[in-house]
Amino acid sequence: MTIFVKGNEAVVVGALFAGCDAFFGYPITPASEITHAASSQFPALGREFLQAECETSAINMVYGAASAGKLAMTATSGPGMSLMQEGLSYMAGAELPGVIVNIQRAGPGLGNVYPEQSDYNQSVKGGGHGNYHSMVLAPGNVQEMCDLTIRAFEIAFRYRNPVIILGDAVLGQMMETLTLPDQESPRPDTIAWAVAGTAATRKNLITSIFLNAPLQEEHNIHLQQKYAAMTDDVMYEEYMVDDATIILTGYGISSRIARSAVDELRQRGMRVGLFRPITLFPFPTQALQRLAKDRTVMAVELSNGQFRDDVAFHLGCPIANIPLINRMGGMLITVEQVIEAVLTANK
Amino acid sequence: MNIKKAVGFYETFERSGSPSRDTHYCAGCGHGIIHKLICEALVDFGLQDQTIMVNPIGCSVFGYYYWDVGNIGAAHGRAPSVATALARTLPGKTILAYQGDGDLAAIGFNATYQAASRGEHFATFFVNNATYGMTGGQLAPTSLVGQNTATSPGGRNPAFEGYPLHICETLNQLKAPVYIERCSVADSKRIMQTRRAIRKAIEIQRDYKGYAFIEILSPCPTNLRANAVEAARFVTEQMELEFPLGCFRDNTADAAPRVLRSATTNLHDLYATNAITAPPPPATKFVEKRMKFSGWGGQGILSLGIAMAEAGRFAGLHSSWFPSYGPEQRGGSASCTVVVSDKPIGSPDTTEPDVLVCMNRPAFERFASTVRPGGHLVCDALIGDTTDNAPAGIRMTIVPATKLAADFGVPQAANTVMLAVLNHLKASGIPKEQMLAALDASFAKKPKLIPINRRIFDQATTWCEENLPK
Missing domain, CATH: 3.40.50.920 (Rossmann fold)
Known part of the structure; x- marks a missing residue:
C-alpha cells in the first residue's frame, strides 16, 4: 500500500513501524511536521508523545527512555541540533540507542529555514564533547525518510549508539509516494543493560562517568572499536x-x-x-x-x-x-x- | 554501640572501586543520611525492584555506588527530563530524581519547573547545601547573602550576585504538584521529619499520584570550612532563616492516580484511509513534466499542486511536490513545484518549468520568462494586461479562473477551475481519469465537497471547450 506524504511525515511512519515507543520534540521549521504528525499518531497507538520545553530537555528525554530500553526519538533542525549536542555526547558515553532526525536548514546562528547541508561536520565528526561518533544516515527521498528511520532504530539498538538521520529542508518538506512497510520491526532485547524498574534489570547501571582514568581510557577504546565495526553497515x-x-x-x-x-x-x-x-x-x-x-x-x-x-x-x-x-x-x-x-x- | 544497619544499600560498595562499606562523602555531610532514609523507605514499601533512581551531577553523582535499585546517571540539570521520560514510558514504576542545588536550581531549573508544572509522575529530592560541593565550594543559587564561596570571595553581594532562590516557594505557584515540603537533616528531630516527608513522597509515587518535591537543607562542612557541628549549626541558624522549613502543599488525599494513554487504533488502520495499492506504471512512454504553480497564499496553489502530483501518482508515475514554505506561507506569495516522470525523480525543483501556472501578477512577472520553449504558461486573468511582456515561443493561455469559480458559486475553487484548464490543454500529459481521482482525493477529509468540485471541473471544462482555441 502507498500513501503520498511529506518526507517529515514519512519519518513518523518509519518510527511507528520501527516500534518506536516515545517521541520527544520541540517544534522548529523546517522539521515541525515530524512533531505535528507524532503528536497525533503516537498517542493514537497508545505510545508516548511529549513536546519538551526545549531541545536540551527533548534529547535528555530520549536519553531517559533509552535508559529504560525503550525506542525513543526526537527531531529538530540546526539551532535545536546544536542544543542537543550535550545529550548526544552523554548518550554516546552511556552507550544508549536513540534516533535523532535533523532536517537541516541554513546557518550559522538563526540563519533561515531554507535548505542547507551545513551540519555535516557537526553530525559526522561527533558534534559534542569527547571521542565519539553517532552513526549518520542520509536519506535521498521520501521513501528513505521512512525506511532509514526503521533501519536507524535497528542499528542504534544493535550498537547501543545514537543514530542521526541527516535530512534537509527539501526532503522534509517535499511530498512523494511512500510504500508503507509490511510489518512492525521485532523488539530488541535490552534486558542485559537497560534499567527498566524490574528485578531482572535492578543491577544494571546507565552512566557515562568513569572517574578512574584507566577505566575511562578502556571505555574509549571500546567505543572506538565499536565505531570501527560499524563499517559493516555502510550503505551507498x-x-x-x-x-x-x-x-x-x-x-x-x-x-x-x-x-x-x-x-x-x-x-x-x-x-x-x-x-x-x-x-x-x-x-x-x-x-x-x-x-x-x-x-x-x-x-x-x-x-x-x-x-x-x-x-x-x-x-x-x-x-x-x-x-x-x-x-x-x-x-x-x-x-x-x-x-x-x-x-x-x-x- | 548498637547502630541500625542501613538497608537498601549494596552489601559492599564495589562500584566505588573498593570492596568496603565506606562512602565517599565527607564526615558531617548530609547526603549519607538522606540516602539512608530513601533506601529504608524503599525496602519498607517493597519497592526496590521497581524503583529507578536518577543520579545527578555533584557529590551525589556516585549515589549508585550505594543504593540497590535501578540506577541511571543524568547530565547536569537534566534529571527532570530523564525522569519525565522514565515515568512516561514505564508506567507504574517508582521514579526518583536526586539533585543538588547547582544541578536543580541553576543549570536545570527550567527542566525542574516545567516537569513540576506538567505534574510528572516522579519525586525529586533536592539537597540544598548552599554551595557547589564537588566542584569546590562555588556560589550556588541558594548561597546566602554574605556567604563566602570560591566565586563570591567577599561574600555574596546582592548588588552583583542577586539573592538566594527559593525553590519550594516558586514551585508552590504551580497547579500540578501534589506535595511540596522543605526539611532538614541538621539534627535528629529534623531528620525524623525528613524521614516522614521522604516516605510520603515515595508513597505518592507508589500510588501513582503525581509530582512530589522535597527540599532538604543539608550541611557541607568541607566547603563551609567548618566541623560537623558548626556546619549543622549553619543550617539551623542561618539557612533556615532564608529557607523556612515546613510543608508548602499536601494534596495527597485528593490526588487521583494518573491517567494512562490507551490506543485508539492500530498501526495498520492508522494509514489505511489514505492508502492505495500502487498503480501499475503507464503502458506508454511518458515524457517527464516539470510544473510550477504560483500565486497568493489562499488561492489554493499548494493544494492544486498536490492534486496534480497525486494525479501523476495515480497514473503510475513517479511524482514529487515541493512547496515554498516558512514565513512565505503566512501571507504573500505561495508556490510549489511538481515533477511527474516515468523514472525516479532527480531534482524536485525546477528553474525551467514545462508548465507554469500563474494566479497573480507578481508570479507572472517573476516566473513567466522561465518557461521552457514550447511549454505551457497558464494564467488567471487576474494578472492583468500582458500585451507588453508576454513571453515568446511558449503556449500562453489566459483564463478568468477566479471569476469563473465565483460564477460557478464557489469563489474558493479557482484552483479546481485551473486543474480543469490544465486537463483541457493536456498540459501535464496525465489522463483525465487520474486528474479527477486526484481532485476527489484532495477532498478526502471533506467528502461533501467532492461532488461540488466535480461539477466545477465539468463547468470549467465546458467553458474551455467553448472559449479556448481548438
Missing part, C-alpha cells in the same frame, strides 16, 4: 557509474540535483555518474576509493565544502583535486549549475 548508491569518467558525489537533496544533471549530461553523450553515500558515518570509503580510481570526482553540496573535504580525506587526496559545486544560505543548487561545472571541469 551508485548511478550510471560503470563507464563514467566523471563521478559526481553528494548526499540528500544534492544527490537528487546531481542525478538530474547526470541524466542531462548523458543525453549530451558525456559519461557522468553519481556516487551517493547513504551512511555518512561510517563513510563508504572503500566503495568510493574503488570508483574514484582514474576518474574525476566532483562534490555537490549545500555547504562550504564540509562534504568535499571529507571526500578528499577518504580518498587520501588533496582537497584541490575534488572540485566543489555548492550553494549556501538556503539557496538550492540548480541542475544547470551542476552541468555548467562539469562542462567547465571537462574542458
Whole structure:
C-alpha cells in the first residue's frame, strides 16, 4: 500500500513501524511536521508523545527512555541540533540507542529555514564533547525518510549508539509516494543493560562517568572499536557509474540535483555518474576509493565544502583535486549549475 | 554501640572501586543520611525492584555506588527530563530524581519547573547545601547573602550576585504538584521529619499520584570550612532563616492516580484511509513534466499542486511536490513545484518549468520568462494586461479562473477551475481519469465537497471547450 506524504511525515511512519515507543520534540521549521504528525499518531497507538520545553530537555528525554530500553526519538533542525549536542555526547558515553532526525536548514546562528547541508561536520565528526561518533544516515527521498528511520532504530539498538538521520529542508518538506512497510520491526532485547524498574534489570547501571582514568581510557577504546565495526553497515548508491569518467558525489537533496544533471549530461553523450553515500558515518570509503580510481570526482553540496573535504580525506587526496559545486544560505543548487561545472571541469 | 544497619544499600560498595562499606562523602555531610532514609523507605514499601533512581551531577553523582535499585546517571540539570521520560514510558514504576542545588536550581531549573508544572509522575529530592560541593565550594543559587564561596570571595553581594532562590516557594505557584515540603537533616528531630516527608513522597509515587518535591537543607562542612557541628549549626541558624522549613502543599488525599494513554487504533488502520495499492506504471512512454504553480497564499496553489502530483501518482508515475514554505506561507506569495516522470525523480525543483501556472501578477512577472520553449504558461486573468511582456515561443493561455469559480458559486475553487484548464490543454500529459481521482482525493477529509468540485471541473471544462482555441 502507498500513501503520498511529506518526507517529515514519512519519518513518523518509519518510527511507528520501527516500534518506536516515545517521541520527544520541540517544534522548529523546517522539521515541525515530524512533531505535528507524532503528536497525533503516537498517542493514537497508545505510545508516548511529549513536546519538551526545549531541545536540551527533548534529547535528555530520549536519553531517559533509552535508559529504560525503550525506542525513543526526537527531531529538530540546526539551532535545536546544536542544543542537543550535550545529550548526544552523554548518550554516546552511556552507550544508549536513540534516533535523532535533523532536517537541516541554513546557518550559522538563526540563519533561515531554507535548505542547507551545513551540519555535516557537526553530525559526522561527533558534534559534542569527547571521542565519539553517532552513526549518520542520509536519506535521498521520501521513501528513505521512512525506511532509514526503521533501519536507524535497528542499528542504534544493535550498537547501543545514537543514530542521526541527516535530512534537509527539501526532503522534509517535499511530498512523494511512500510504500508503507509490511510489518512492525521485532523488539530488541535490552534486558542485559537497560534499567527498566524490574528485578531482572535492578543491577544494571546507565552512566557515562568513569572517574578512574584507566577505566575511562578502556571505555574509549571500546567505543572506538565499536565505531570501527560499524563499517559493516555502510550503505551507498551508485548511478550510471560503470563507464563514467566523471563521478559526481553528494548526499540528500544534492544527490537528487546531481542525478538530474547526470541524466542531462548523458543525453549530451558525456559519461557522468553519481556516487551517493547513504551512511555518512561510517563513510563508504572503500566503495568510493574503488570508483574514484582514474576518474574525476566532483562534490555537490549545500555547504562550504564540509562534504568535499571529507571526500578528499577518504580518498587520501588533496582537497584541490575534488572540485566543489555548492550553494549556501538556503539557496538550492540548480541542475544547470551542476552541468555548467562539469562542462567547465571537462574542458 | 548498637547502630541500625542501613538497608537498601549494596552489601559492599564495589562500584566505588573498593570492596568496603565506606562512602565517599565527607564526615558531617548530609547526603549519607538522606540516602539512608530513601533506601529504608524503599525496602519498607517493597519497592526496590521497581524503583529507578536518577543520579545527578555533584557529590551525589556516585549515589549508585550505594543504593540497590535501578540506577541511571543524568547530565547536569537534566534529571527532570530523564525522569519525565522514565515515568512516561514505564508506567507504574517508582521514579526518583536526586539533585543538588547547582544541578536543580541553576543549570536545570527550567527542566525542574516545567516537569513540576506538567505534574510528572516522579519525586525529586533536592539537597540544598548552599554551595557547589564537588566542584569546590562555588556560589550556588541558594548561597546566602554574605556567604563566602570560591566565586563570591567577599561574600555574596546582592548588588552583583542577586539573592538566594527559593525553590519550594516558586514551585508552590504551580497547579500540578501534589506535595511540596522543605526539611532538614541538621539534627535528629529534623531528620525524623525528613524521614516522614521522604516516605510520603515515595508513597505518592507508589500510588501513582503525581509530582512530589522535597527540599532538604543539608550541611557541607568541607566547603563551609567548618566541623560537623558548626556546619549543622549553619543550617539551623542561618539557612533556615532564608529557607523556612515546613510543608508548602499536601494534596495527597485528593490526588487521583494518573491517567494512562490507551490506543485508539492500530498501526495498520492508522494509514489505511489514505492508502492505495500502487498503480501499475503507464503502458506508454511518458515524457517527464516539470510544473510550477504560483500565486497568493489562499488561492489554493499548494493544494492544486498536490492534486496534480497525486494525479501523476495515480497514473503510475513517479511524482514529487515541493512547496515554498516558512514565513512565505503566512501571507504573500505561495508556490510549489511538481515533477511527474516515468523514472525516479532527480531534482524536485525546477528553474525551467514545462508548465507554469500563474494566479497573480507578481508570479507572472517573476516566473513567466522561465518557461521552457514550447511549454505551457497558464494564467488567471487576474494578472492583468500582458500585451507588453508576454513571453515568446511558449503556449500562453489566459483564463478568468477566479471569476469563473465565483460564477460557478464557489469563489474558493479557482484552483479546481485551473486543474480543469490544465486537463483541457493536456498540459501535464496525465489522463483525465487520474486528474479527477486526484481532485476527489484532495477532498478526502471533506467528502461533501467532492461532488461540488466535480461539477466545477465539468463547468470549467465546458467553458474551455467553448472559449479556448481548438
